[in-house]
Amino acid sequence: MLVLAGSHALADGEAPKSDSVESQDSNYKAVGDQPQIQSGEKLVVEAYAIIWIVIFGFIILAWMRTRSLAARLDVLERSLAKASATARGASTSEAAKKTDAPAKEAAESEA
């Protein structure tokens, strides 16, 4: 809606005139008895610094969350690998026992 309103304003805007810039309703409107703060440059620098600090802060927080997820995933993968290795070892020894049992029985019967 804002973009459409802006486009409308752009469409309505005539050729750039220097007086159109000067005729903005942007005069100083003091609240109470406050004096006008003169350093506009400083305020602009502060505003843009805050914008980028917030955006980079958001990205850094997201990156830290990703690192935390990756660490949890590593722990889970290691635990699963360890568990599967243990399970594989147990099944191998059981299988070995099973294959050894008939051979033992045969040897005993021969004896």
Add this chain to the structure above:
Amino acid sequence: MKTQDRAFIALCVVTAALVAVSIHWIFLEAPLEKSGIVQKIFYFHVPAAYAMYVGAAVCCVGSVGYLWTERVGWDSLARAGADVAVAMGIIVMTTGPLWAAKSWGTYWKWDPRITTSLLSVLVYVAYVVMRAFTGTGDGERKFASALGILGAANLPIIHFAVRKWGGTHPEVITGEGGGLHHPDFVRALLLGLSAFTLLSIVLVWLRTRQDQLATRLEAAEDEALASGAVED
């Protein structure tokens, strides 16, 4: 690389380019307005407010979606929207007073639009803090969804506060006193709006994917624990 990843990287590149073009236009092409260089804050202050609306709307849609379907993906979307609403809200609530310092001679005024905007930001800060310090159960998610919907209810009040109650804050976009009569001002504003819209989409996408991954990881950890495959 998946198609989704490629699309995300492409969106990031386009967003960065648009932000760069926007800064170039704001500082090198748009003429100085009568109030001086401080008016350059306007080109990111208004788009940040718009991006806050985008984040809040995404949070509301995600919240309604979760309450309707109880699918965790919707909750991730709501959470991402709230995060973006807070980040953009902080930008709005800090750049606005800096601009006001020059335009009004004071950093803060309890103006209807400013007050309702602050209220909205505080609602989303409450949402984010609540999500950070509570669990991920169904009850917590439903409570957060209700808060997400409540937060969105304040948005029309912010928008119409100037028309309804007046105040010092100008009605920038649709009013006659906002100062958008020069085409270069409008172009700079449109570039800023486009850049911040894309930026909010990138941030929502990033946080949604992260939250979905965290949910899947948590489910895998629970499953592994329940099956006895891993120890606590």
